[in-house]
Amino acid sequence: MTAQRPKLAVVVKGWPRLSETFIAQELVALEQMGHPLEIWSLRFPTDKKRHPLHDRLQAPVKYLPEYLHQEPLRVGKAVIKGMFRKSFWRAGSVWFKDLRRDLTRNRVRRFGQACVLAAEMPLDTAALYAHFMHTPASVTRYAAILRDMKWGVSAHAKDIWTSPDWEKREKLQATTHGAEFLATCTAFGAEHLKGLADDPARVALIYHGLDLARFPAPPELRKTDASRVRFLSVGRLVEKKGFDNLIEALALLPKSLDWHWEHIGGGGLGDAFVARAKVLNIHDRITWRGACDQPEVISAMRDSDVFVLPSRIARDGDRDGLPNVLMEAASQKLCILSTPVSAIPEFIETGTHGILSDDAPTALAEAMTELAAHPEQRLALADAAYERLTQHFLMAPGIKMLDERLRAMTSG
Incomplete structure (x- = not known):
């Protein structure tokens, strides 16, 4: 590691998180490129x-107070320390303006966490960098004002589509203490955010990509008969992943088809989904694995025939960006069935690299039945997705772009 590099404080919502391998992959790569990091x-x-x-x-x-009342002395000490600086009152003014438009406990907590972050960051910290544009970016922005520092942010999916435009706009304006740069992982999201920035160049499209060194080579042979098909899904059991529609679709598959569905991931809707599968009398054909680590996920991908991710737009506007798990499936030459939501078509062209279906249960069932009956088509689609991944969606180009942005921010 190059010790002379300026230190970067990285603000994340939680660490570690199984569902956010893309963040871990990025931070490990940045560290290997010589960036001294400190995770908050x-x-x-x-x-x-x-x-x-x-x-x-x-x-x-390091962990900030998750709830302010749990560490009142730590929070109080940080606030008192900051009050003797002019920057504290600038930050307080920005926060109070936000609070009037978002009168929530979360908004109060953001400022308290920012005070602790600003008070406890080492003096040799050069800049701040947040993952996610909503809460982590707010804490980072307030802390940056408190310490008169530059900051940057990566935006992904939920944080873009469930945050109000006024907040996104102010985080992208120089006159409102906005970010030096914003990196986002989809062209779909980048176009939206550029329209809110004072300077479109502030927004950079940087795909996460995949570090293939972390994955085994794809299986040399996959099953080419249609006697039994194994479907696999990996994702949290939340509305935007569309697994409720997938369960309904599974119940519509032909009685003659010998199938099994395996699900990996946690999430709050699990009990409801299990109950619905029992009502539909398909529960004995489903394996609920719960949260799994990366080796377990890859092993399941290598043993499956079709990867299914029926993403959709949730009622609150939340949606996927470009799920990394699709690239992970492609890395193992596993045939992909998904939906044309958000940036998924940026990776998967339907009929070429996989199948993008409507998320209605009847449409999903039809697509699954078709893929089950044509194993040679599955192999061809999987081969094309692997080539797409290796030609256009590897990690290195994106990390190089991010490295350049971070160097520019920390050297100024």
């Missing part, structure tokens, strides 16, 4: 497992 997490971990990738990160991890 707004929440304590809730996952019982962790990926091997998390253990590769050398940066120290």
Whole structure:
């Protein structure tokens, strides 16, 4: 590691998180490129497992008060320390303006966490960098004002589509203490955010890509008969993933088809989905694995025939960006069935690299039945997706672009 590089404080919502391998992959790569990092997490971990990738990160991890009342002395000390600086009152003015438009406990907590972050960051910290444009970016923005520092942010999916435009706009304006740069992982999201920025160049399209060194080579042979098909899905059991529609679709598959569906991931809707599968009398054909680490996910991908991710736009506007799990499936030459939501078509062209279906149960059932009956088509689609991944969606180009942005921010 190049010790002379300026230190970067990285603000994340939680660390580690099984569902956010793309963040861990990026931070490990930045560390390998010589960036001294310090992780500041707004929440304590809730996952019982962790990926091997998390253990590769050398940066120290510090946890801010998850709830202010749990550490009142720490918060009070930070506030008192800041009150003697003019920057505290500038930050307070920005925060109070936000509070009037978002009168919530979360908004109060953001400022308290920012005060602790600003008070406890080492003096040699050069800049701040947040993952997610909503809460982590707010804490980062307030802390940057408190310490008269530059900051940048990566925006992904939920944070873009469920945040109000006024807040996104102000985080992208120089006159309102906005970010030096914003990196986002889809062209779909970048176009939206450029329309809110004072300077479109402030927004950079940087795909996460995949570090193939973390994955085994794809299986040399896959099953080419149609006697039995194994469907696999990986994703949290939340509305935007569309697994409720997938369960309904599974019940519509032909009685003659010998199928099994395996699901990996946690999420709050699990009990309801299990109950619905029992009502539909398909529960004995489903395996609920719960949260799994990366080696377990890859092993399941290598043993499956079709990867299904029926993403959709949730009622609150939340949606996927470009789920990394699709690239992970492609890395193992696993045939992909998904939907044309958000940036998924940026990776998968339907009929070429996979199938993009409507998320209605009847449409999903039809697509699954078709793929089950044509194993040669599955192999061809999987081969094309692997080529698409290796030609256009590897990690290195994006990390190089991000490295350039971070160097420019920390050297100024």
